[in-house]
Amino acid sequence: MTGVQEFTQRTRRTVDGSVSCLQSAVCFLGKAMQRIVSFFRNMFSPVQEQRLSPEELRDAFRKRYANFRSLLTANNNALQAMAELEKLYYGSKGYRMAVVRSKITTILVNVYKMISNLLAMSDGKYKDLETVFERISQDIENIVERRPVLHQGPMVLPLDEVKREVRDQVGEKMANLGEVGAIDGLVIPKGFVLTASATRHFLTDANLAEINRRLQVLDPDNLEDLYRTCEEIQKMVRESPLPPDLEELLYVHYARLERGTVPHCRVALRSSALGEDTAGVSFAGLYRTILNVDRDSLVAAYKEIVASKYGARAISYRRKRGYRHEDIEMCVGCLVMVDSLVSGVTYSRDPGEEESEVIRINATAGIAKGVVDGTTITDLYLVSRETPHAVVYREMRQDQTASALTYGQIKKLAEAALRLEQHFGAPQDIEWSIDHQGTLHILQSRPMLTVKVEDSDDDDNRTPQVEEGGEAPFMLGGICASAGIASGPIFRVDTTETMRRFPEGAVLVLEHPLPDWAPLLSRATAVIAEHGSEAGHLATVSREFGIPALFSLPGAMAGLVDGEIITVNAGSRAIYRGRREDLLRRRTVRKDIMAGSPVQRIVTEILQHVTPLNLNDPASPQFKPSWCETLHDITRFCHEKSVSEMFNFGQRHGFDQAAAKRLVGKVPLEWWVIDLADGFREGINIEEKTVRIEDIVSVPMLAIWKGISAFPWQGPPPVSVRGFGSIIFQSTMRPELDPAVASALTVKNYFLISENFCNLSVRLGYHYAMIEAYLSDLLTESYVTFRFKGGAADLGRKAVRARLLADVLETYEFRIELESDSLLATLKKKPTEYLKQRLQILGYLTLHARQLDMVMNNSGTVGQYRDKFIADIEEMLACCTTPIFGESGHAGEQETAAR
Template structure:
């Protein structure tokens, strides 16, 4: 065919009929609808990114549910953006899909990352445990094994550990991993009623689970070996030793269950109850507000020979409220030390100097109205303490305890929080040793100048946690009060119950009638940076519900109203989430979501293959969508 014929054929072709106005309107309407949906998805994705960026500041508590739900919602909206852009562009932006899939896969890998237990043994005798095994047996039992192995002059009750591998086997055997995760996904962090319901449901799932036969056999074998070393029918104490518990920043003080004086027949039942206590209301709340991933906290359990304690308590190798004081603090009671840690009794206090020859600097003997003792067959009971006004220990025993505290501090190279007891033969046994968080007091030259002539509503008590704060008084007496406690209130209660720790993320300060500074609630208050004044005697009688007060824990006083001179000295709380595992996970996920690398649409690298984050995809898609929408006349019908 000649050139002339080809040209003639081209110009003589029949042109397609022009599209009707109605057809054009229909196409434009469909494209405009896709454009609007794209913009809506874009705005939603950007708002979710902003929410996650704000969470990075660490000033508000959030859990893995927040990260997973926001990351999922962003991915859903970005996928919609790609879909609507391809509708606008006639499918020419399909190169975005593999880029998106690659980023989504990386996010999913971060969110599903999970460490397997490093120790595969289901049960280990305490004699084989040391501090390097904390990831398999928990810090509590790892430290006790370390003391038993490396500090033979210190006595530790004999026993064994049911490991993290056993916990994993129990959950797998009962198909609980996915079910627990599903329930946690729906958790509203700020809704304590929702938290309470979730806590009860998950605990019942665990308690109702069956023991895997291999685990059951391993536990009873270890118990029989303990019987051989101790005595037939030996009763034991089962104590939580969760991964992450008993560290300097996350003590989990009093948040998990322990059970004393347990007989052989009930070991497995109590074991399941301790596993379930991982999801107790206070424990779930604590993890959320300390930024700990649920999947990182395996519950190990220590099973130790029960000691008939003549006296017991807790000691700090240094003063936790003032790093400048060179002294050991010892709280002691008659009977089992549980009344010290649960705050139900005002314990005796010994202040002992540090050094090669410790000396008693000061002692305060309290009226200890009750004590905890072992029942003949199983369990413990509170009974009246007929010798309550007498010292729980002697000066010589206090100095011996101080020497042990210093030995533990030297070995672990950090101040220690030590639970101890005296057996009926007067021997000191170490029940727990964990790092002690210390604080530096604020510089206050003249407290009188700060408060002027203002009379105090209450003076005295013990500084359990430093600080100054103000808020309305709220009396907490029962668990029902947990559901009604308002944000920013001052928690006033009869004794320093560990269960009240779930309120510390919302409380301005804590004031109690009874309780020692070495108890569980005091520990958690220091971790959260909440001012706490314990052992005031009658705060619940002197402070009226709803009354606004200023709590000066440093100065051991409570004033009516807001004392701005004192509040001006308050140290701003560091974001509790910063540096926590959950916060670190958010930071890692955000590297795949938020950075914007595609900023200039005129550059040659402004194309799908150069998108490295979800934000890049939204930026590229938005720019292209605008071009496609306003290039309607160039689009094929």
């Protein structure tokens, strides 16, 4: 092979997409020169005398066609991105702003391309579109770029001045703690809060811009990348100097604490983030708490906590729950350390049951950190909510002979819990310490996450249960930290290195349920740990995400082998071998974890400017740029006008007779054919307004036609009452759907053809279908695409129909993309004969899918139709040996011929 040949081949092989289309357009133009010359003479002669050379004429045509093709590609891309955005929004998985942003950019850029192409095709006729587009994209931009309003205030507030009212300065946690301090009889540590204004003073705009840039390019699914970026950002925060005025204030307030307690007092620095106000979002354990800080390390500890906003856990959590980083502002509480004898966590109602009448107390000797970290084994007490707060259940899990709490302490804790619940008006999750003098200090009180337990039958946490039927569990025991059933392969994680290799959908097995493993919860189906309790952060987050978690299961790390598939039923504290479908069926749907988040609110607003379609009827006087309200409207308008521009092109230049011809003969429905080049038999009369199928030489069109005419169309089948009701309803909502007002244009079906190219748009009032094909001897250039959308009836039934078509097409090896009721089926790089057969199938389906409008009401019917379609197609393909050319196209005859 010579170098030149090789070069040419390579070029062809890599050419794809719009470029190949452009080349295709050039290819099929070759033979039709004479006709095109006369075409352009007609076009230009009335306006100007200038004679153009054949090359220049060909160029002009090629340009127009290239614009048309590029508009269609942009249309597909825009609709695809819109569907993807909707899928994110309606889907059950979390999504982050960067993805939303990229979808929006894709939509905007492609809509912009469509407008440019249409303007180029129509000599700037629809210039108003630019204004409309400008307005809509500006609206969207404003929504996307909107930032939370930040209130300026003092940089430091003493805790005894803190109330709920200043929570937009001090964050949720410290605002609540300030409230607690004001309640008669409850004690909180002395302290002060470094407010959001302080943080903003510390982190400059330049810092924030750099942080945002790094977060933007981060791929959060790549743990390697996530950890590296987080480390870099945190390092940056740690190394930024604290402004001198802030540093001075910090020391002034510390000195005040010393005066109120003892000199050189130790303090605890606690995060208190702002903007975490969505119900059902815990943000548990995401940020740092640093204990035992002295004066010398005060500044470093403060920076450390501000930096913890950019910890890996926090970033992946925000992402999953729909928070942008700028939605969260970090405030820092500085509290005098409590010299604690015993510490723990109290739930004012046992989270295991919905209307529980017991208080749950987890306690451990010393400080409370181990309880919430999941590193310490705790004693569990269930205490009656009624005075005198009898202990109804007690579990001594610590290796101690004595109970951690005395009855007096338990009573005190129960009273405090009820007091706090009463004050805040909801069950509380309380962190506390009791000092050596016996004083109870409340360190934190926040609303409890009310997670509905999925399997209430199995929720008895105290006695492991054995399932009925099937193989018995091979491991039993532990503490149910989050109820639920899930299955997957085992993957044990003990180092950051193994953490990074953690596969999607595996069961996470740990020694300690440290909060550091939390990023894995977005990929794990269940969590098992040898240690830990239901009070830890990882337990809280598991419950929140609805992931089953079984903790304190002895021998889990040793007894579970990597890669083995197991089924975990956390509620009954049991682990089974293999995938137990019988158990998994009991599972309930995971909740919408994005609900109410800032990102979801943004997408809700954006979608209003993107997806609703107001322009439906091209014949309506409102079908013009000024009536476009959404990007979808613009795409619809551009698409419609581009087709008619190709069609009107001739008309405007005195070429109407040849531009669109009606297909005549005994053909079902109304079909129009526009010849782009070489699509008609040589020697036909261009002046005729009609064309017969025998006059067509476009290979792809003939293949489609063969499918259309293979079986007679029987008209719509009888309508079920429910189906009809739904159509009537939609027709009332959208008048253009009413068959009685359908305009002439909406019922026309257009073939745009050349010898090797065909674009068929079928717009039959209720639904829209498009087949496009280019058949070339070069495999890389050949393609078939099929789009299908809409139809009468509600979205549910539309989706069922699209699914049915997808099923059938999948049988014939089409690549399917299905989003709700919008279907895209493609084939590329296949031999011509193969593609011709597929076009025949598409022709058949396009015609017969119409029948489905009224009958998609039960799954039985769906199956029946799918079987009938496939049977028909098989029959049609079996008799495919008859030559394609020269057939009559008459449905009845075709059928006779087939038999």
